[in-house]
Amino acid sequence: MNEFMMFSLVPLTVAIIISMTCALLGNFLVLRRQSLIGDAISHVALPGIVVSFLITGTLASLAMMLGAGVAALVTVVLIELIRRLGRVEGSAAMGVVFTSLFALGVLLLEWHGAGGVHLDVEHALYGNLESLIWFEGSGLGALFDPVALADLPPQLGRAAWVGLVVVTFVVVMRRPLVLASFDPDFAASMRARPALVDLLLVTLVAVAAIAAFEAVGSIIVIAMFVCPAAAARLMTNRLGAQIAWSQGFAVAAAVVGYLLAGEAPRWLGFEASLSAAGMIATVAGLILLAACLFGPCRARTGSAQRA
């Protein structure tokens, strides 16, 4: 139990919070067919962080998040510019922007890599979920001990804040959000400002992606934006139920994935620990696969039902 409190409680909680946050936003991304914006934003977090490091010289969380946030904003603006001014198809514009910025990030990183900076591509991709150790978490009592609580890894607090902000956004903005997701033209005619809602949604996606990026790496972020929401989409025809399903799937993926990463090698008989972030994302994908095969609402409406 003590071991669990110290090594697993915080990573597991962070993973669950971030999975739920990303999955919540993912519902709207999947409905709008914008799933890949999360992919683009998590790729450009790397150049953002590298540039912010080169400017400020620190790897402090605030500087990193600011850099990644600016990079996300730049990406969205660039994609829109290229799409509108160049009359390039949206997904192609996205592909141009995020690969180029990612290349810039890798180049800057390697250029200054000789300086012995602790920052590498793998770290950005895999995250360091396992390193969120709560040293004071020596037992159940620590949960009520203010001294021990003060020692909690700061990532937990940040993840919780971001989760809270995202939930507040979705609750407060639910009507315009739903309207803009299903029928932007109608939303515009109702003065629901679909463009503004779009921008807010993308901003929150960026905020969530960056908070998650720091704690769990970017692969889990992309997976959580898409997989639980897509799986939930195959389970029901109602948005409320879909959100509930997606939250359930996100929690299940986080818990099962985390446990599998820690325990599976031991079952197979060798002492090792697998990437928890990778395992969580893999489990999320497997959930989606199951939903694709057995989900009650998996068929396209209007298409022939096959037995």
Next chain:
Amino acid sequence: MMETWWRALTFTLGYNTSLVTVGAMLLAAAAGMVGSFVLLRKRALVSDAISHSTLPGLALAFLVMGVWQGDGRVLPALLAGAAASAALGLWLVQRIGERTRLGEDAAIGAVLSTFFAFGVVLITVIQTLSVRGQSGLTGYLVGATAGMLYSEALLIAACAVGLLLALLVWRRDLLLLCFDADFARTQGFDTGRLDLLLLLLLMAVVVIGLKVTGLILVVALTIIPPVAARFWTDQPMRMVALAALLGALSGYLGVSLSSVREGLPTGPLIVLAAFTLFLVSFLFSPRRGVLASLLAYRRLRQRVHLRQGLLALGRDEPIFDGLTLKLLQRRGHVRRDGVATPAGLAAARDAEHEERLWALYRRRYPDDALHREHAGLTPIGQVLSADAIMALEAELPPAETAR
């Protein structure tokens, strides 16, 4: 530094570097060609899914070769593994798109993240085992041509040549698929199989490109050169050829730049070279570039202001708009104090006549007018024949008031 670059550019930096450069150029050319078809089919980001889904295959092949031979860095085996898992990922994207209600974007996002995540899990397995050459695996994430073996470079170059030939053979079928799949079906083409062919070619490019640019950036080679090429031409075959050319140029610049200094990564430099070419196209293309659009907009605005200003002169109305006044002054139609000159009055009469002719033409032949020119700013003499204008003028009602 400049000297080294110059020597790399002129292929005098050694046999190996030259071979790598040629290999990268061929590969990038093939990627540009395939990418053009994929872009025209509006599925640009499928290559993103393909490239990320190579990772588990790469890692598995590495694991197998490492356990079997002691060293996992066997390029053919790694490429075969990558191709196998990419094929699985591609199949899943296709099936999810066809069989479920999810859009292709969700299918791509789900496949790429899940496959990549599983690949990362496998890499952590490899890290716990003692397989030699582990650092060689991370080279596939961001690309590494610096330590490329002669045989590897040769394999990549040979595969790229094969791909280029295949693309040349099937270019017409693929084009038909991209522009009008329904028509292709009525002509007896199996569009499903053609789609598969296109995706398999794309997959081959991505897998071969892994070693050169790394799996995250190989996507760029299939997207950026075609997008850049699209700015310069409206003819699909020219676009394909141009994309191949731009791709080869980025490969050439990128590889030669990376040999300037030890440890410069090749993949990012190739991508950034491609992006620079894209940027030039985006800004300066005479057809669709931003600069050309801006100039066209300015020209149109000036013509509208000039016409409106002349009409106002003709009606003896005061003009307040600054730009209009400036344009009229520059042409000598008004004096500095805003009073019309005789030349200005003549031009105003012409403009009014022109406007009335256009209005009449639009009323009489609304369909023809729609097809011709919508702003009515072109002199009507350039659009209609002299006879047609005479006929219109005969119908023109006399001017309401004599000035």
